[in-house]
Amino acid sequence: MNLIPFLVNLSSHESPFINFFFHSDGFVIANDVDNKRCYTLVHQVKRLESPCFAIINHDASNLPNLKFKDGNISFDRILCDVPCSGDGTLRKNPDLWKKWNPGHASSLQSIQLRIATRGIQLLAPGGLMVYSTCSMNPIENESVVAQLLQTFQGQISLVNISDKLPGLQTIPGLNKWCIIGKTQEIFNSFEEVPKTLQSTIRPNMFPPSNDVLEQLHLERW
Amino acid sequence: MSNIYKNFLKFGFFSIRLLPHHQDTGAFFVALFRKIDTSNQEELSQKRPAEENTFNEEGYIINEFERKI
Numbered sequence: 001m002n003l004i005p006f007l008v009n010l011s012s013h014e015s016p017f018i019n020f021f022f023h024s025d026g027f028v029i030a031n032d033v034d035n036k037r038c039y040t041l042v043h044q045v046k047r048l049e050s051p052c053f054a055i056i057n058h059d060a061s062n063l064p065n066l067k068f069k070d071g072n073i074s075f076d077r078i079l080c081d082v083p084c085s086g087d088g089t090l091r092k093n094p095d096l097w098k099k100w101n102p103g104h105a106s107s108l109q110s111i112q113l114r115i116a117t118r119g120i121q122l123l124a125p126g127g128l129m130v131y132s133t134c135s136m137n138p139i140e141n142e143s144v145v146a147q148l149l150q151t152f153q154g155q156i157s158l159v160n161i162s163d164k165l166p167g168l169q170t171i172p173g174l175n176k177w178c179i180i181g182k183t184q185e186i187f188n189s190f191e192e193v194p195k196t197l198q199s200t201i202r203p204n205m206f207p208p209s210n211d212v213l214e215q216l217h218l219e220r221w
Numbered sequence: 222m223s224n225i226y227k228n229f230l231k232f233g234f235f236s237i238r239l240l241p242h243h244q245d246t247g248a249f250f251v252a253l254f255r256k257i258d259t260s261n262q263e264e265l266s267q268k269r270p271a272e273e274n275t276f277n278e279e280g281y282i283i284n285e286f287e288r289k290i
Contacts, residue, residue, distance in 0.1 A: 126255070131251070172234040174233055
């Protein structure tokens with residue numbers, strides 16, 4: 001049996017994926033750390049009566065290896081929609097206007113990095129993983145991408161998706177950014193960060209240096 | 222254009238940002254990774270056994286799944 005395991009990580013967008021696999025040998029696994037959201041998903045998916053779908057309720061950064069027959073399952077496609085500060089939803093989320101502060105991103109970056117790292121570990125050779133957030137903060141976006149490229153140097157590459165969806169208006173990711181602390185002070189490099197803030201603002205949140213970029217051999221992609 | 226500069230562009234240009242005012246949506250960031258199928262996989266498989274010992278896999282949903290198939 002040719003299996004196409006597919007791991008998704010969010011609760012409301014699975015239906016297209018499940019339908020896709022309905023008449024194939026593949027299957028979809030959805031994971032959410034939140035128990036209530038898992039139950040909501042059960043209700044939503046039940047009406048599809050799909051034989052190729054499973055829901056698991058686990059911390060994605062520690063997702064265990066899943067056994068099938070003799071080996072561990074590795075996934076051909078992973079959709080890694082990580083928890084984020086959600087500042088991209090400001091227009092529809094009035095609560096966020098009171099709660100949001102620039103410090104949120106700094107505290108979320110490590111969990112985002114751990115989830116994405118586990119995702120890449122579970123990915124089959126040649127497999128694809130989408131990393132997505134609904135945030136505009138480079139700490140949660142480009143800095144995670146840069147860190148993953150360094151951790152899995154030579155094992156993963158970024159795929160150019162800027163021209164994959166004609167008609168969709170997008171802008172490219174950032175190459176340079178600065179970091180704003182909780183009290184709105186601006187840092188351009190880790191050296192500028194005072195000692196008291198160095199536990200929350202980490203070196204890997206800053207843009208990768210030219211030396212690092214050169215080591216990554218991006219020209220081979 | 223120097224090599225480093227080209228690399229720099231690549232790093233940012235390969236991922237996309239969706240902005241709210243462009244299409245009346247929320248804001249999103251999307252990046253797509255491909256796992257390279259190379260001999261590097263050997264290093265990775267050496268790491269795997271250690272991971273296995275960390276977890277207890279008994280009773281996971283996937284076993285149910287196996288029976289159905």
